[in-house]
Structure formats: structure tokens, C-alpha cells
Amino acid sequence: MINVIDVSLQYGDKKLFEEVNLQFNNGNCYGLIGANGAGKSTFLKILASEIEPQQGNVSIPSDKRIAVLKQDHFAYEEEQVLDTVLIGHERLYEVMKEKDAIYLKTDFTEEDGIRAAELEGEFAELDGWEAHSDAAILLTGLGIDESLHEKKMADLKTEQKVKVLLAQALFGNPDILLLDEPTNGLDIQAIHWLEDFLLHFDNTVIVVSHDRHFLNKVCTHIADVDYGKIEIYIGNYDFWYESSQLATRMAKDENKKKEEKVKDLQAFIARFSANASKSKQATSRKKLLDSITLDDLKPSSRRYPYVAFTPEREIGNDLLRVDGLTKTINGQKVLDNVSFTINKDEKVAFVGKDDLARTTLFDILMGETEADSGEFHWGVTTSQAYFPKDNSAFFEDNNLPLIDWLRQYSPEDQTETFLRSFLGRMLFSGEEALKKANVLSGGEKVRCMLSKMMLSKANVLIFDEPTSHLDLESITAVNNGLINFKGTILLTSSDQQFVNSIANRLIEITPNGLIDKNISYDEYMRDRELQAEIAKMYTN
Numbered sequence: 001m002i003n004v005i006d007v008s009l010q011y012g013d014k015k016l017f018e019e020v021n022l023q024f025n026n027g028n029c030y031g032l033i034g035a036n037g038a039g040k041s042t043f044l045k046i047l048a049s050e051i052e053p054q055q056g057n058v059s060i061p062s063d064k065r066i067a068v069l070k071q072d073h074f075a076y077e078e079e080q081v082l083d084t085v086l087i088g089h090e091r092l093y094e095v096m097k098e099k100d101a102i103y104l105k106t107d108f109t110e111e112d113g114i115r116a117a118e119l120e121g122e123f124a125e126l127d128g129w130e131a132h133s134d135a136a137i138l139l140t141g142l143g144i145d146e147s148l149h150e151k152k153m154a155d156l157k158t159e160q161k162v163k164v165l166l167a168q169a170l171f172g173n174p175d176i177l178l179l180d181e182p183t184n185g186l187d188i189q190a191i192h193w194l195e196d197f198l199l200h201f202d203n204t205v206i207v208v209s210h211d212r213h214f215l216n217k218v219c220t221h222i223a224d225v226d227y228g229k230i231e232i233y234i235g236n237y238d239f240w241y242e243s244s245q246l247a248t249r250m251a252k253d254e255n256k257k258k259e260e261k262v263k264d265l266q267a268f269i270a271r272f273s274a275n276a277s278k279s280k281q282a283t284s285r286k287k288l289l290d291s292i293t294l295d296d297l298k299p300s301s302r303r304y305p306y307v308a309f310t311p312e313r314e315i316g317n318d319l320l321r322v323d324g325l326t327k328t329i330n331g332q333k334v335l336d337n338v339s340f341t342i343n344k345d346e347k348v349a350f351v352g353k354d355d356l357a358r359t360t361l362f363d364i365l366m367g368e369t370e371a372d373s374g375e376f377h378w379g380v381t382t383s384q385a386y387f388p389k390d391n392s393a394f395f396e397d398n399n400l401p402l403i404d405w406l407r408q409y410s411p412e413d414q415t416e417t418f419l420r421s422f423l424g425r426m427l428f429s430g431e432e433a434l435k436k437a438n439v440l441s442g443g444e445k446v447r448c449m450l451s452k453m454m455l456s457k458a459n460v461l462i463f464d465e466p467t468s469h470l471d472l473e474s475i476t477a478v479n480n481g482l483i484n485f486k487g488t489i490l491l492t493s494s495d496q497q498f499v500n501s502i503a504n505r506l507i508e509i510t511p512n513g514l515i516d517k518n519i520s521y522d523e524y525m526r527d528r529e530l531q532a533e534i535a536k537m538y539t540n
């Protein structure tokens with residue numbers, strides 16, 4: 001139904017797409033995957049006609065409505081929340097507006113009457129009568145309470161805006177749904193709701209994500225962007241991953257006879273089919289898997305950045321004391337008398353339901369915001385490097401070439417050779433070191449922020465959600481870098497495996513005080529008594 005014909009696009013000497021030919025069919029859910037900077041977001045923009053390819057074109061039947069998840073969180077500040085969702089169905093929204101304007105007229109003419117009747121007809125055809133309640137259902141499902149539906153977008157927190165924009169994309173049963181990293185910034189309940197929504201969605205979905213669990217749940221197909229090509233595979237993420245590994249092994253083992261390889265493949269598919277659950281997508285996926293042949297298997301190559309943090313000096317015993325920090329934002333008490341002391345060799349994960357509390361705490365400790373009361377004290381031997389959740393201030397409107405961008409943060413060695421080799425290890429090689437900071441992809445920005453932190457040689461690292469835009473290779477590299485780091489870490493991350501492998505102390509900020517334990521994340525979650533105690537601290 002979507003035909004991509006001979007599409008090519010290149011920036012500088014980097015070929016993102018080279019004569020890509022593809023077809024996306026009705027009713028499937030395609031997971032668009034690929035390394036950071038491979039071109040996923042760019043490809044979605046081509047499909048949505050926001051970017052013109054240099055060659056080739058995309059054909060979509062004109063009666064098909066495309067909905068796109070908007071990336072600009074501040075695009076609708078003056079609109080009401082519910083209206084923002086309705087705007088998702090452009091034509092329906094226009095009809096409503098025009099209709100309302102006519103009815104408001106004091107000099108209602110015969111012509112107005114005829115026009116109003118036309119509009120009423122179209123309104124009914126587009127399910128206009130259900131629009132408000134449909135929009136409200138989507139919002140509530142995503143956790144935006146009814147009391148917020150009449151508010152202005154400007155009055156919502158960022159994580160709430162993200163949900164409204166998602167509801168906007170999902171609204172009105174679009175024929176084609178394009179979602180770029182929709183789970184970023186969503187809490188776990190909202191992610192589960194979205195998974196469920198997509199599993200029951202009958203039309204075509206193309207979704208970019210680095211979240212394995214999510215991709216496995218919703219995808220019938222994987223579209224992998226690599227080496228300027230896009231290949232579509234049947235199955236979910238795990239199936240794609242395992243089959244590309246199998247392909248690599250088979251390619252190495254040239255002596256193996258064809259029949260043996262076919263047998264391997266069949267055994268492999270049988271194993272995956274057995275795992276398929278009862279959902280509609282899983283059953284259709286299962287049917288499709290049986291048709292896979294040896295030629296469909298292809299090895300994949302992904303690269304790992306080099307992530308290592310080396311502190312310039314060792315930390316003394318006095319590290320960080322926090323005493324009674326309190327902060328109210330928009331009338332809501334975000335931090336209430338928070339006190340703790342951090343000791344040497346601790347890697348502390350801040351966990352729990354309230355990410356605003358954690359971000360605010362980090363902002364205060366880094367001097368980005370002031371507390372209403374309370375104080376904190378960093379030991380004299382400490383130096384801090386911060387990875388803020390929102391890094392846009394470092395890149396927006398910034399057209400420095402990458403090499404100059406990085407030079408700002410390299411006090412010791414500012415030479416071309418050093419900076420280029422550093423960028424190379426962070427997977428910006430050759431001409432890529434000259435591209436401008438404001439064109440970077442989400443994951444590339446994160447690689448730059450990590451580079452900045454590495455160059456600082458700080459002995460205390462503070463991370464607020466470092467993995468959210470990264471591809472899996474980069475997550476692994478950061479994860480290992482932090483395991484090996486000899487200094488102190490304060491972090492938050494919704495990636496449980498990441499937290500579990502790094503942290504040796506957990507602090508949870510609840511509305512009724514802190515939980516503070518020197519154990520691993522797994523131990524923390526498995527301790528039933530402790531979890532019951534924590535649950536109580538969120539009630540009343």
C-alpha cells in the first residue's frame with residue numbers, strides 16, 4: 001500500500017539511502033530499526049512528505065490518511081488538551097471549526113444554511129459525533145486525567161505533553177501511523193497501554209524504536225536500516241536478531257551442506273513459532289515464518305562506540321552531603337526535606353515513580369536550579385559531570401561543526417588530531433566530524449554528551465536517563481563503561497538491566513520520605529516485604 005520507489009538520499013558523503021525499493025502492506029506493524037544516525041527519523045519524514053528524497057519517490061493512495069507523532073513538544077501551547085488531540089484528524093477538525101463559526105453567526109443566511117448542511121453530512125461521515133469521547137478515551141488510557149482535558153497545553157508537564165501528542169497521532173483511526181520512538185518519556189503503564197493499542201490496531205504502523213521489549217510485543221515485521229539499504233524481515237525483533245546471528249554463523253561455516261543449513265533454519269523457526277502467543281499478530285506472524293528461506297537470512301553489522309570514563313583524581317572520603325532539600329514547582333511539593341550522604345565507591349540509582357523529583361534533585365545538585373530550603377555540600381576533591389535528561393540547550397540553534405563543538409569541552413588537548421580520533425571512537429569518522437551540531441540525530445546527540453563527560457575527567461558522574469535515545473550497541477558500551485568506572489555515580493534509568501548491573505545502592509524518593517538500601521536492583525525488587533513497605537509510602 002505504501003510503495004517506496006528508488007529512493008536515494010545523501011548528506012555530504014554519507015549515503016543514508018541508496019535506491020531503496022520497498023513495499024509496506026496493509027495491516028502490518030513494521031518496526032524500523034537501525035543504529036543511531038542510520039536514517040530512521042529521516043526515512044519517516046520522507047514517508048510523511050516532510051523531506052524530499054534526492055531521487056525516487058513514495059507513492060501512497062490519495063484516500064489514505066497518514067498520522068505522524070509530532071516531535072515538537074511545544075507546538076500547541078495555546079491549544080486546549082482535548083483540541084490538540086482532535087487536530088490529529090485535520091479534515092475533521094476543519095469541518096468542526098467551520099461549522100461552529102457558521103452557527104455563531106448572527107446574520108445566518110440561506111447560503112450558510114446550505115453550507116452547514118454539507119458540513120454536517122461530512123462531519124457525520126467522519127464519525128464526528130464520537131470525536132470528543134474518542135479523544136477523551138485515548139487521553140485517559142494514556143494516563144491524562146479528565147481534569148486536564150480542558151487545560152491549555154502550556155499548563156502540562158513535558159511527560160504529559162508527550163502523551164497528548166501520542167493521543168493526537170492515534171486519534172481517528174488513521175490508515176497509516178508513523179511513530180518515531182513513541183515509548184521515550186512514557187511511564188511503564190502508558191507503554192503497556194500503547195502496546196495493547198497497537199496490537200488491536202488494524203491498519204498499517206511503521207514505528208521506530210530501540211526498545212526490544214516493545215518491538216517484540218507489537219511488530220509483525222522488522223525493517224532494518226543499514227548500509228544505505230532497508231531490508232524488511234518477517235517476525236519481531238528477537239527473531240530478526242537471532243536470524244541475523246544465525247546468518248553470520250552460517251556464512252562462516254562454508255563447508256556445511258545446504259540441507260544441513262535448511263534443517264538449522266527450520267529448527268530455529270520452530271523454536272520461535274512455539275513462543276508465539278495467541279494474539280492476532282502473533283498467529284499471522286507464525287504463518288509467515290514458515291515461508292522463510294535461507295536466502296532471507298542476512299548477517300548484520302553494528303558498531304560499538306568506545307565509552308570509558310577516567311577520573312583525573314581520586315575522591316577523598318568526603319563526597320556529598322544533602323540536608324533537608326525542599327522544592328515546590330507549580331504549587332506541587334516535588335522534594336520534601338530530602339537528606340542523605342553519599343560515600344566513596346558508591347554507585348547510586350535513584351528509582352521510583354516520580355521522575356520529576358529525581359530530575360529536580362540532580363538539577364539542584366548541579367547548580368541548575370535552586371532549592372527552596374535545605375543545603376548540600378560536595379567534597380573538595382570531587383568534580384562532577386552531568387548528563388541532563390533534556391540536552392536540547394547544547395544543540396538547538398548551534399551550527400558549530402562537531403569538531404568545534406567538542407573542542408569547547410576539551411581543556412587539555414585542542415588539536416585536530418586528538419579531537420578527530422576522539423570523535424572517531426565515538427563513531428563520527430571522516431567528514432562526519434564536520435557536520436553541524438543541530439542536524440544530529442537523537443542518539444548522536446547523546447554520543448556527543450557522553451564525549452563531553454569523558455573529556456571532563458570528573459570523578460562523580462550524574463546521569464538522568466542516559467539510555468533513552470541510544471541503540472543497543474551504544475547502551476552496551478555505556479553500560480560497560482559505567483561498570484568499569486572507578487568513581488562515584490548517581491543515576492536514573494528506566495532500563496532495569498542497566499540499573500541492576502551498575503548500582504550498589506538504591507534511593508527511592510516517595511511522597512512520605514526516602515527508602516535507602518545498599519543492595520542491587522534485583523534484590524530490591526525481589527524483596528516482598530520491602531516492596532510492601534514502599535507501596536505504603538505512596539498511599540496517603
Ligand SMILES: Nc1ncnc2c1ncn2[C@@H]1O[C@H](COP(=O)(O)OP(=O)(O)OP(=O)(O)O)[C@@H](O)[C@H]1O
Nearest residue numbers: 011036037038039040041042439440441442443444
Ligand atoms: N541537514 C543535514 N546535514 C547533514 N547531515 C544530516 C542532516 N540531517 C540529518 N543528518 C544526518 O543524517 C543521519 C541520519 O539522521 P536520523 O535522524 O535520520 O537518524 P536516526 O536513524 O533517526 O538516528 P537515532 O537512532 O539516533 O534517532 C545522521 O547521521 C544525521 O547527523
Ligand SMILES: [Mg+2]
Nearest residue numbers: 040041441442
Ligand atoms: Mg531518530
